[in-house]
Amino acid sequence: MKKNKLILALGLLVLIGLGVTQLYFPGSALVASTETTAAAETKPIAPEPPAAADKTAKPLPQVSVETVTPGVFSKTISLSGAVGPTKTARLASPGEGPVESCIVQNCLVREGDQVEKEQVLLQISRDKAAWAQLTAAEQLLNEQASDLDRITRLVEGGAIPGAQLDAAKSKYENAKAQVAKAMESAQDYRITAPWNGIVSRVFVTEGDYVAPRTPLIEIFDPASLVVQFSVPETVSTQMHKNMGVQIQLDAHPGKMFQGTVSRVYPGLDERTRTRTVEAVLAEPVDLLPGMFARIQATLIHIPDAVTVPAFCLIQDPAGGVWAFVVEDGKAIRRSLTTGLEVDGRVQILSGLAPGDQLIIAGQEKLKDQSLVKVTSNGKTDLPS
Numbered sequence: 001m002k003k004n005k006l007i008l009a010l011g012l013l014v015l016i017g018l019g020v021t022q023l024y025f026p027g028s029a030l031v032a033s034t035e036t037t038a039a040a041e042t043k044p045i046a047p048e049p050p051a052a053a054d055k056t057a058k059p060l061p062q063v064s065v066e067t068v069t070p071g072v073f074s075k076t077i078s079l080s081g082a083v084g085p086t087k088t089a090r091l092a093s094p095g096e097g098p099v100e101s102c103i104v105q106n107c108l109v110r111e112g113d114q115v116e117k118e119q120v121l122l123q124i125s126r127d128k129a130a131w132a133q134l135t136a137a138e139q140l141l142n143e144q145a146s147d148l149d150r151i152t153r154l155v156e157g158g159a160i161p162g163a164q165l166d167a168a169k170s171k172y173e174n175a176k177a178q179v180a181k182a183m184e185s186a187q188d189y190r191i192t193a194p195w196n197g198i199v200s201r202v203f204v205t206e207g208d209y210v211a212p213r214t215p216l217i218e219i220f221d222p223a224s225l226v227v228q229f230s231v232p233e234t235v236s237t238q239m240h241k242n243m244g245v246q247i248q249l250d251a252h253p254g255k256m257f258q259g260t261v262s263r264v265y266p267g268l269d270e271r272t273r274t275r276t277v278e279a280v281l282a283e284p285v286d287l288l289p290g291m292f293a294r295i296q297a298t299l300i301h302i303p304d305a306v307t308v309p310a311f312c313l314i315q316d317p318a319g320g321v322w323a324f325v326v327e328d329g330k331a332i333r334r335s336l337t338t339g340l341e342v343d344g345r346v347q348i349l350s351g352l353a354p355g356d357q358l359i360i361a362g363q364e365k366l367k368d369q370s371l372v373k374v375t376s377n378g379k380t381d382l383p384s
Contacts, residue, residue, distance in 0.1 A: 060373040063362035065326055066309070068352050073305030075342045076298050081229025083249075083291040085220035086278065088200070092216055095188040097126035098209045109217065111202055115193040121217050122191040124210060130189060134182035141175040148172045197221045200289065225287045226262060229295050230274035238299045239264050245279050248294040251286075258282045259295075300340065306352055307345040312360040313338070324359040324366055325352070326374055331359060333368040 099108070100123055107120045115121060151168040154160045197219040204216055227247055231239055243261040258281070265276040279295070281287075313321050313336070321338050324331045339347035352358065357374070359366070366372070 060371050061331075061362060061366060062375045063324075063326070063331070063359045063366070063372045064376060065357040065374055066312075066360045068306060068308070068348075068354055068356040068358050070304040070306050070354055073300075073302040073307055073340070073342065073345075073347055074298055075300040075340060076296055077231070077235055079229045079231060079295045079297065081227055081293045081295055083225055083287050083293060084228045084289055085222070085224045086226055087197075087221035087224035088218060089194055089197070089220075090215050090218045091121070091191050091194075092213045093124060093188050093191060093210070094212045095124050095126070095130075095185075096210060096212050097124045097189070099123070099204050099206050100125040108206060109199050109202065111199055113199045115197060115199060115219060117193055117195050119193045120190050121193055121199070121219075122204070124189040124191075126189070130182065130186040134179070134186045137175070137178040137182040141172075141179050144168075144172040144175040191216055193219060195221065220289065222287075225289065226278045226280050227259060227293045227295065228276065228278050229293065230269070230272065230276055231297075233268055233273045233275070235299055236268060236275040239275065239277050239297070243297065245298075246296040247279065247281065249285070249287075250292045250294075251288070257285060261297075300342075302347070305339075306348045306354065308348055308352070308358055309360055310341060310344050310346050312358060312363065313346060314363070323352075324363045326357040326359060326372060329371055331363070331366045331368070331370045331372045 107123060109115060109121045148168045148171075151160065151165050155162050155165045198221075199217060200220050201218040202216075203214075203218075204210055210216065239261065241261055241264055245259045245261060247257045247259045248255070249257070259279040260282065261277055262280045263278040268275050308323065313323055315321060320335060322333055322335045325334055326332070334351050336351035337349040339349050341347070359372075362372075362375075
């Protein structure tokens with residue numbers, strides 16, 4: 001029992017001694033702490049995982065590309081027109097009077113009738129005086145012809161002087177002129193066809209009183225039917241003779257006819273600012289005046305043109321045009337020379353070559369030599 005109390009007392013004295021030591025020698029604990037800290041600082045620091053660096057890297061801009069490929073480049077224009085004749089005649093007469101039945105039975109023609117050259121189409125009354133004058137002029141001509149023949153023989157025989165022969169010839173020529181004039185006056189009352197054709201319009205009927213030079217009948221030559229159309233001023237200089245065109249006629253649905261420009265009018269219509277053009281069909285087709293026609297004309301045709309979408313081009317404030325292509329994962333700026341634009345595609349005259357990878361989307365904020373990631377339709381291309 002006494003032994004246990006002794007051990008307890010010794011332990012208590014040790015604790016009291018340690019407390020006193022800390023009170024009078026505080027640096028001893030600080031040294032121990034400093035040594036511990038220094039030991040900790042000498043430990044190697046582990047590097048950051050690579051994943052942390054990847055999370056802070058800026059992603060590359062994504063772009064879509066199109067491979068530059070030569071192809072057919074053409075500019076066409078769609079127009080409308082109508083079938084019409086180029087050879088027509090509107091017949092009139094300097095005579096006046098009522099339209100009457102012809103001496104030739106049923107001579108008054110109707111629309112659609114086919115007529116031949118010199119055929120009587122219509123007759124105007126009050127022509128009897130003209131025919132009477134013609135008869136009298138022809139009788140006088142016969143008399144002058146007889147006198148001329150008689151005087152010629154007398155002069156040749158020396159019975160009369162030669163001056164009388166000259167006077168007889170003069171009278172004869174005058175009589176011939178009177179016959180010609182009377183013939184024209186008589187024919188003014190009979191309207192005849194100047195050539196073979198078809199009657200398109202008749203402006204009068206039997207019994208109508210017509211004044212001098214009133215239009216009476218109109219005829220046309222069916223062999224002269226062509227497709228007539230007008231082109232706007234902006235492309236008027238691009239139309240030329242022998243140009244090929246495609247023609248559709250509403251009267252022949254579902255068929256496309258090949259045609260050729262046969263005539264280009266020399267000037268513009270001042271009212272409509274258009275230029276009239278005529279075309280003929282390459283094959284025989286049943287045509288009628290007034291048929292509606294739809295025309296397609298190819299103004300420009302380039303078989304191997306380099307073209308790009310218009311929206312991928314960038315306009316320079318100085319007036320230049322440029323675009324980006326992808327080379328070795330970088331966006332390279334190219335200065336371009338452009339040509340025509342048709343249906344949203346622009347012809348490139350210089351600056352691009354077949355096979356170039358043209359950036360068509362995502363180029364708005366790119367700079368020359370920028371690294372890019374190529375995508376297709378919004379999806380990154382997978383390596384093959």
